[in-house]
Amino acid sequence: MKIAIQMVCLLGSLLLLGRVAGDPRSFTVEMKCGKQPQHNTTLFVPNFVAAMDSIGEQMQRSGFGKAVKGSGPDTNYVLAQCYGDLSLLDCVLCYAHARTVLPQCFPYNGGRISWMDVS
Numbered sequence: 001m002k003i004a005i006q007m008v009c010l011l012g013s014l015l016l017l018g019r020v021a022g023d024p025r026s027f028t029v030e031m032k033c034g035k036q037p038q039h040n041t042t043l044f045v046p047n048f049v050a051a052m053d054s055i056g057e058q059m060q061r062s063g064f065g066k067a068v069k070g071s072g073p074d075t076n077y078v079l080a081q082c083y084g085d086l087s088l089l090d091c092v093l094c095y096a097h098a099r100t101v102l103p104q105c106f107p108y109n110g111g112r113i114s115w116m117d118v119s
């Protein structure tokens with residue numbers, strides 16, 4: 001069993017404008033959670049937090065991050081990427097938001113989240 005968390009920040013530069021203007025309808029958010037419960041909460045949560053921390057640092061540098069934390073059935077795999085036209089600041093903001101939303105998938109062991117500008 002693998003824990004796979006994929007996060008894709010598909011953000012256009014308009015998203016920040018949408019956020020600043022407080023209009024959430026300028027983009028869509030899609031979140032899909034896995035169907036398999038996590039294996040061991042005691043191990044899952046720290047692995048998840050460590051993976052998300054690692055990704056956060058990478059996102060600040062390059063707008064892309066991947067992390068593998070833990071071992072065996074408690075391994076957390078996280079992948080995050082922003083569109084290249086997004087500034088690093090916007091990318092970090094997107095990631096910060098995704099990070100607060102993704103735990104809603106708990107206790108399932110996987111989730112995918114994406115933002116897409118529709119305007």
Ligand SMILES: *[C@@H]1O[C@H](CO)[C@@H](O)[C@H](O)[C@H]1NC(C)=O
Pocket residue numbers: 040041042043
């Ligand atoms: C979860 O992992 C902890 C730490 O290794 C262990 O002590 C505990 O027995 C495990 N729980 C289950 C339900 O496997």
